[in-house]
Amino acid sequence: MKRETIVLGAVAAVCTALLVAALVMRTGGHAGRPAQAGVTPEQEVGAPAPSPAATATPQETPSFTSEQNRREVTLFFQEADSESLGPEKRKIFLTSSIADQAKQIVVELINGPLEKGLLSTLPPQTRLRGLYLDRTGTAYVDLSSELVDFHSGGTDEEIATIFSIVDSLAYNLPQIKRVHILVNGEERDTLKSHLDLRRDYAKDMSIVDMDRKSAF
Numbered sequence: 197m198k199r200e201t202i203v204l205g206a207v208a209a210v211c212t213a214l215l216v217a218a219l220v221m222r223t224g225g226h227a228g229r230p231a232q233a234g235v236t237p238e239q240e241v242g243a244p245a246p247s248p249a250a251t252a253t254p255q256e257t258p259s260f261t262s263e264q265n266r267r268e269v270t271l272f273f274q275e276a277d278s279e280s281l282g283p284e285k286r287k288i289f290l291t292s293s294i295a296d297q298a299k300q301i302v303v304e305l306i307n308g309p310l311e312k313g314l315l316s317t318l319p320p321q322t323r324l325r326g327l328y329l330d331r332t333g334t335a336y337v338d339l340s341s342e343l344v345d346f347h348s349g350g351t352d353e354e355i356a357t358i359f360s361i362v363d364s365l366a367y368n369l370p371q372i373k374r375v376h377i378l379v380n381g382e383e384r385d386t387l388k389s390h391l392d393l394r395r396d397y398a399k400d401m402s403i404v405d406m407d408r409k410s411a412f
Contacts, residue, residue, distance in 0.1 A: 265290055267297075269368040271304055272404055273314040274356040280405040281360055284311050294371045298335055299327045301364050313408075317360035319346035325381065333373035334396055335365055341380050349388040358391055359400055366399035374398050 267290040272281040288300040302324050308316040321342035329335050347357065362375040374396035377387070384393040 269297075269301055269304075270364070271301065271309075272317075272360045272363045272367075273305075273309040274317050274353075274360070275405060275408065276313050276315050278405065279352055279356075279403075280408075281317075281356060281363065281403055282314050282405050282408040284309050284314060286310075294369055295327055295329050295335075298329065298337075298365050298369055298372065299324060301368060302327065302337060302339075302361065305360055305364055317357045319343060321346050329372065333371060334376055335372045335374070336376050336378060337361060337365075338378040338381055344379055344384070344388060347388050349390070351390045354387045354391040355403070357387065358397060359403055362397045363399050363401060363404060367401070 266287045268285055268287055270283045271286050272283055275282040286304050291297055306318050306322050319342055323340040325340055326338040365372045365375055376396045377393050387393055
């Protein structure tokens with residue numbers, strides 16, 4: 197009887213071992229292993245792979261186009277057939293910084309007019325070195341020495357230069373009340389022996405021909 201009990205126990209142990217081995221083979225060797233947090237389970241054999249569209253990151257739609265992020269400004273250049281300044285429409289980037297918009301306006305003035313019948317008021321060699329706006333609404337425009345070196349001189353020409361800058365800034369940006377011109381970061385007595393550069397200038401639209409017709 198004792199011998200039969202031993203045989204039956206051995207048979208039972210063998211059966212148990214076979215059953216455990218079968219379970220381990222079926223589960224790929226992971227039977228009884230707890231899932232790790234944050235680990236994605238392996239894809240089930242035979243299951244279809246996810247499509248690229250399902251796994252691709254959606255593309256963000258731009259909040260604006262380059263054209264929507266621009267604003268129209270009016271620049272003032274010297275009229276070829278009079279002593280007045282004539283307006284010309286131009287577009288600049290609409291940024292949150294007033295000083296940055298002012299810089300764009302001055303750069304466009306340096307680039308010169310696009311319309312016929314208008315003349316440049318700043319030598320094209322001029323560079324904008326900097327521009328900042330104080331709390332009182334005064335814009336300090338720092339231009340390179342080429343403004344003076346290549347300027348033709350003369351009272352009318354100096355008036356055109358100064359007020360093309362002043363009026364273009366103050367007309368388009370109400371936050372700017374006055375403009376002070378610097379050359380190479382320093383204050384000068386005059387632009388070219390005539391107009392005083394030691395003072396601030398306010399907008400003067402009396403020298404602007406706002407009724408001028410576009411030549412295009």
